[in-house]
Amino acid sequence: MKSSRTKNPSISIDVGDVFSLGDHRLLCGDCRETDVIEHFLQKEKISLILTDPPYGVAYVEGKASFSGKTKKHAAILNDQAQTDCEYRRFTKEWLEAARPFLARKNALYIFNSDKMLFPLREGMIDADYRFAQLLIWMKTNVVVGRMDYLPQHELIAYGWHGRHEFMKGKDKSVLIYPKPNRSTLHPTMKPVGLLRNLILNSSRIGDTVYDPFGGSGSTLLACEQTKRKCLMVELSPAYCQIIIKRFEKLTGTKAKKLPSLSHVVS
Secondary structure, eight states, X not given: OOOOOOSOTTSOOOTTOEEEETTEEEEESOTTOHHHHHHHHTTOOEXXXXXXXXXXXXXXSEEEOTTSOEEEOOOOTTOSOOOHHHHHHHHHHHHXXXXXXXXXXXXXXXXXXXTTHHHHHHHHHHTTOEEEEEEEEEOSSOOOOSSSSOOOEEEEEEEESSBOOOOSSOOOSEEEOOOOTTOSSOTTXXXXXXXXXXXXXXXXXXXXXXXXXXXXXXXXHHHHHHTOEEEEEESOHHHHHHHHHHHHHHHOOOOEEEOOOGGGOO
């Protein structure tokens, strides 16, 4: 993999860099590279995978609305348009890389779209995970687009590998949370409150939560607020920078750079 460095001189981040963010760790790298993930996770036991991977639909940097306004975001890496077979293989690869580090009882939540639901499900099964249930995040506002029916929801695949444990009483399969308004940090940011709810349902205080597609770092912030340890991977140095800044703003704790894993990055 070619090295990619952020342009912002305040935080120099390269692929392979690792950071300590309080009790959490952040790796700038590809979650499908098994050697890198093995060095990063080490002897950790993951109780929960909670993540929002690229949807394989080539989400563009500038997203125009009917008003004609365009918002600019850093490109979402690994989000080139993919066929169903390619996305199924992509899902299988990153799930297999995480599987050796799962706790005996674990859970998995994957955000995704209607378009890629079936290859996502098949990729989960290929990687020996159970696709147990489909949850719906219902937003309080619609997403403007060209479809006949404007989407007001995203799907969440819920499952596990081997065995699982549900910590709370029964919850509803339709989860109603407002979509973060006009975020300049990430085009597909998820509400921290929604992530907190899923974390509380499927992990205990002190458990390890893994997010292999960190984005703007909302899972890490939710873990900080619920006293879980987050291990986060994000391929884009630009988004790693955003994750660090959001954590530092929330906690007042400065990120610390750890020994790099660039020597095992392919």
